[in-house]
Amino acid sequence: MLERIIEYYRFINRPPYHEKSSGFRVAVLATVLISVVAVVKYGAVGWDAGALVVIEVIAGSTFSYYTRDRANLLVKIVLSVLLLTVFFVFWTELGSSIYDLRYPLVKLFLCLQVLHSFDLPARRDLDFSLVSSAVLIAFAGSMSVSSDFLYFIVPFFVIGLASLYLGHRSSLVAQSDLFVPAKKSHPGRLLAVTGLAIVPIVLLIFMALPRLSGFNSPYLPMTKVGNIPKSFEPFIKNPGYKNITGFPANPLPFSPDSYHGFNSFLDLRVRGILPDGIVMKVRSGKPEYWRAAAFDRFRGNGWESSEKKRKDISSGGLPLTVTHPEEASRYNVRGLVQTFFIEKRLPNTLFAAYAPRDVYFPTQFLKVDSMMSVLTPVTLDPGLIYTVVSEVSDVTPEMLRLSTGAITPENLQKRFCQLPTMSGAVGKLAQSVTRESSTEYERAQAICDYLRNNYPYDLKVKRQGKDENTVEFFLFNAKRGYCEHFATTMAVMCRTLGIPARVAVGYATGEYNSLTGYYEVSARDAHAWVEVYFPTFGWIPFDPTPGCSDPFTFPNKDTTWAGFSLLKVMGKTVGKILPARMRRGLKRSGLALGRAISRLGRGTSAFARWAWPLVPGMLIALAAAGVFWRRRRRRANLPRPAPERADGTARREVVAFGRMVEALSSVGLTRRTAETALEFGRRADASLGLGLCVKAAALFYRPRFTREPMSADLDELEHIVDEIETRLKNA
Numbered sequence: 123m124l125e126r127i128i129e130y131y132r133f134i135n136r137p138p139y140h141e142k143s144s145g146f147r148v149a150v151l152a153t154v155l156i157s158v159v160a161v162v163k164y165g166a167v168g169w170d171a172g173a174l175v176v177i178e179v180i181a182g183s184t185f186s187y188y189t190r191d192r193a194n195l196l197v198k199i200v201l202s203v204l205l206l207t208v209f210f211v212f213w214t215e216l217g218s219s220i221y222d223l224r225y226p227l228v229k230l231f232l233c234l235q236v237l238h239s240f241d242l243p244a245r246r247d248l249d250f251s252l253v254s255s256a257v258l259i260a261f262a263g264s265m266s267v268s269s270d271f272l273y274f275i276v277p278f279f280v281i282g283l284a285s286l287y288l289g290h291r292s293s294l295v296a297q298s299d300l301f302v303p304a305k306k307s308h309p310g311r312l313l314a315v316t317g318l319a320i321v322p323i324v325l326l327i328f329m330a331l332p333r334l335s336g337f338n339s340p341y342l343p344m345t346k347v348g349n350i351p352k353s354f355e356p357f358i359k360n361p362g363y364k365n366i367t368g369f370p371a372n373p374l375p376f377s378p379d380s381y382h383g384f385n386s387f388l389d390l391r392v393r394g395i396l397p398d399g400i401v402m403k404v405r406s407g408k409p410e411y412w413r414a415a416a417f418d419r420f421r422g423n424g425w426e427s428s429e430k431k432r433k434d435i436s437s438g439g440l441p442l443t444v445t446h447p448e449e450a451s452r453y454n455v456r457g458l459v460q461t462f463f464i465e466k467r468l469p470n471t472l473f474a475a476y477a478p479r480d481v482y483f484p485t486q487f488l489k490v491d492s493m494m495s496v497l498t499p500v501t502l503d504p505g506l507i508y509t510v511v512s513e514v515s516d517v518t519p520e521m522l523r524l525s526t527g528a529i530t531p532e533n534l535q536k537r538f539c540q541l542p543t544m545s546g547a548v549g550k551l552a553q554s555v556t557r558e559s560s561t562e563y564e565r566a567q568a569i570c571d572y573l574r575n576n577y578p579y580d581l582k583v584k585r586q587g588k589d590e591n592t593v594e595f596f597l598f599n600a601k602r603g604y605c606e607h608f609a610t611t612m613a614v615m616c617r618t619l620g621i622p623a624r625v626a627v628g629y630a631t632g633e634y635n636s637l638t639g640y641y642e643v644s645a646r647d648a649h650a651w652v653e654v655y656f657p658t659f660g661w662i663p664f665d666p667t668p669g670c671s672d673p674f675t676f677p678n679k680d681t682t683w684a685g686f687s688l689l690k691v692m693g694k695t696v697g698k699i700l701p702a703r704m705r706r707g708l709k710r711s712g713l714a715l716g717r718a719i720s721r722l723g724r725g726t727s728a729f730a731r732w733a734w735p736l737v738p739g740m741l742i743a744l745a746a747a748g749v750f751w752r753r754r755r756r757r758a759n760l761p762r763p764a765p766e767r768a769d770g771t772a773r774r775e776v777v778a779f780g781r782m783v784e785a786l787s788s789v790g791l792t793r794r795t796a797e798t799a800l801e802f803g804r805r806a807d808a809s810l811g812l813g814l815c816v817k818a819a820a821l822f823y824r825p826r827f828t829r830e831p832m833s834a835d836l837d838e839l840e841h842i843v844d845e846i847e848t849r850l851k852n853a
Contacts, residue, residue, distance in 0.1 A: 140190045141245045143292035149285040150248045151183045153278060154235060157255035160262035160274040165345075165505075166228045175232050182239030190243045201237050208233040224343075228261045245289060252285060265343075267403045267463045267640050294790045343461055344482045345507045354499045356432040356489050357386045358415065360469045361501060369426050373588065381648035383606065383627035384469040387426040388417055388650070390592040390606055395581050396645045401466040402473070402502075403640040404632065408458055410475035410514060411651060411663065412643065413628040416493040420614060422542045422591045425625050432489035432497065441480035441511070448492035450534065452477070452660030454521065455513040464506040466645070472496035473628060474510035476653075476661070482509040493624065517659050522563035528657030530622060538622035538655060541614065544591050549618035551597065562621050566654045566664060569615045573666040578602045605667045609650040612666040622655035626663070630670065774836045779822040782815065782843045785850050799823060812849060818842045 141147065155176060162172030189197075208230065215226040231254050242248055259278050263271055357367050362380030369387045376382065376394030404412060417425035435442050458475055472478060477494045484506075489497040555572045556565040580602040586595040593614045596607040609625045616623035627650045632643035649670070653661040665671070783793055786806050793802045803819035806812065821839040 140243050141248060141292065142190075143288060144187070146245075146248065146285065146288040146292050147183065147187055147242070149281055149288050150251050151180070153282045153285050154179060154239075154251055154255045156274060156278045156281065157258035157262070158232065158235065160271075160278070161228055161232070161258050161265075163274070164262045164265035166225060166261065166265075167232065175236055178236045179239045182236060183242065185240055186242035186247075194241065194243075198241060201241055204237055205234075208237070224261055224264065228258060231257050231261075245293065248285075248289065252282065255282075267405075267638055269635070269637050271638075343507050344484055344509055345505065346484050350485050351499050354470075354489075354497075356430075356497065358384060358469050358471055358497065359501055360384050361467050369421060369424055373585075380469065381627075381645070383648065383650060384414055384471060387424055388606065388625065388627060389424045390610060391423055391586060391588070393583075393585055396648060399466065399645050400642050401464075401468060401629070401645050401647075402643050403463040403465065403638075404460055404643060405463075405640050406458065406460040406475070408514070409631040409634070409641065410458065410460070410512075411626075411628055411630060411649065411665075412460075412462075412473040413476045413495075413626050414469070414471040414473050415495040415628070416624050416626040416653065418493065418538055418624050419540060420542060420610070420617075422544065423586070423589065424592075425610070427491065427493070427495075428537070429491045429493075432491045434487060435481075435490055435496075436487040438486065440482050442483060442486075442488055443480055444478050444488070444490050444494065444496055446490055446492045446494065449477075449494060450655065450660045451658075452513065452515070453658055454515065454517050456516045458512050458514045459509065460512065461507065461509045463640070464502045465504055467504060468502040470498045470501045472498055472508075472510065473502075475512040475514050476626070476663070477513055478510050479513050480511040484508070515659065515662055517656075517662065519563060519567075522656050522659065522662065523561045525656045525658050526561040526563070530655065530657055534622055534655065535620070538624055539617045539620060541617055542591075544614075545594055548593055548597065548614060552615035552618045555615070556619065562654075562656065565619055566612075566616055566621060566623075569612050570652075570664045570666040573608050573612055574668050577608070577668070579604060579608075579668045583607070605670070606650045608667040609652050609665075612652045612664065616652070616654060624653050624661075626651055626653050775822050775825050775839055778836070778840045778843045779818065782818055782846055785843075785847045786810075786815075789850055810850075812846060814842050814846050818846070 158172065158175055158179065161167070162169060162175075167175070212226055212230045215229070235251065235254055235258075238247065238251060238254070242251065255278075259275065262274060360366075360380050360382075362377035363374065363382060363385055366374070367386055370389065373391035374382055374389040376392055378394065378397055381396060382389060382392045382394075402412075415427075417427055419426050419428045433446050435444055437443070457479075460475060462473060472481065472483070472488065474481075474496070478496055481488065481496070483498060485499050487499065552569060556568045559565040559568045577596070581604050583600050583603045586592060586600070592607065593611050596603045596611050600607075606625075613623040613625050627648075629643045630647040630649040632641040632647050634640075635642050649667075651663055651665045651667070651670075653663050655661055779799065783802075786792070789810070791806055791809055797805075799819040799822050800816065803815035803817075806815040818839055821835050821842065824835050
């Protein structure tokens, strides 16, 4: 019984054909190794585990090559047991990674690659390795947050296409030992020319494809963090400003390593310019300000939070739901998923669009105040990934105008209209600016527009006095400043009118990278803005700083056709190596071309809006046309039937000759469109040495040019075709 089971197992695992092409095997191995290195680079496993996978795949592929003609029954049994073990481990890890299934899946495919590499006797096994490597490179692409993924995807496609070509070539050779390749074939040259033609075509397609905001990843990725403290103090830990918990008596010394606003206070006397450099990348379906903290108490020369305690947010699992009993009620909000990829060490504040609700962060507890500023137990170190689902405001100016007349809670009015002793000139200016405004929204917007239009942005503004009021210094003395000055002045002017306002700090949206689909946030994107309270709708952001958009409120950067911004990136890169005069000429030409493309794009966009429903029908029509063309091409290789006779013998030669054409096509010899049956038979005999094809063609012609049935000729034709099919199958 056991012998029969073993024999049956050996029978069902016998390869139909042992792959002999070493070039095909080497190309597949190179493709697999590229995908393995890519997933290791983007954090699927550590470099030590990745190196072990590479060594094992190479060893397994070598073993498979030298044992391809053996049954290897014992090896297959061992691999089957190991495969079951791998699946058991996979299901175990799956339970602890329900928020991002990619990591256990990619580990599974890495293990499959290793195990499968020890059993690659046939072409189908190598094809499976190619499919598995495509899954791995897709994972690497999903985790890539920069353009360096091109260094993996380009060689992967080049070598992958070479693998497919070599595999197809090997399959043609395997079908007949007499297959003779074309003498003037240059596959390397053809591959190079095809590659050069494909690159610009793919680039144009990539730029033309819409980036639809609805196509969001269902995964909520985050990384694990070790050495998490069991408790932590409720204040911000800024790596650039250590051991400072209260507002300083003297101006805070500037640190180029971190933004001074990421503290428990905001000192408006600080002067300095942050260096450029990416601090994090954000994947989000909508541009927002990545808020870190907010301040409610104005000191005259700075801001601080009046809250000394924060609510603990804890949970045994994910997500961590952020709430606070004193949080202002908000209506007309919608969910927004954001994933943050930290690239430079940042304070222990949770950067997110206001207001964070569900947090996927590698800790089991957080702290939050009533202004929805969230603290984490650890600083945000490079490599950290976390995801936040925020409830962002979705109001319109009309909605905010209608909120006038609603009652603001007394405690909120008192807290966010607090002001120190200061000159009455600020209040008079606020009244003058808003004298024609009838609603709180219009007053806030009038102040915002006034500051934007009358005060320039300047990072090199002179220093104010140690105890000088920042708003008075900005409005009546310096008359210029940076974002903290603009935000503070607007908040104070709103408070003089009885409009609750506060200052928030964080990062601006950053620059959208159309190649990766991420917002790249640099250190210079550190920013301060204003949040104004409206009954029913809660806190609404305003940005009075000149040159800054306000994605929180109304504008929304359309990234649907952002692929064309690649031209801008390419232009900047090429422009650096060109002479100044040539750059100016190209710039003028580019502007003219851009205007023309813009007009064309608007027309195309308008056409696409109403033509979009026709796309499925067009695709179906193209598919049907392709099927019709293929069938017509196949029929062109078959002879045309003669008029049918009463006894049906006029059809037998057509069927028989058609069988011969199909048999020859299976070994790579197809009949040309303008080729007669005799010409095709001579070429087939010359290529394969059968000596039967010309005779079959002659017998095919004979009944087509006679009125009388010739059964003997038809029988002989069918016998010859049977012989041709038998020889080709046994070759």
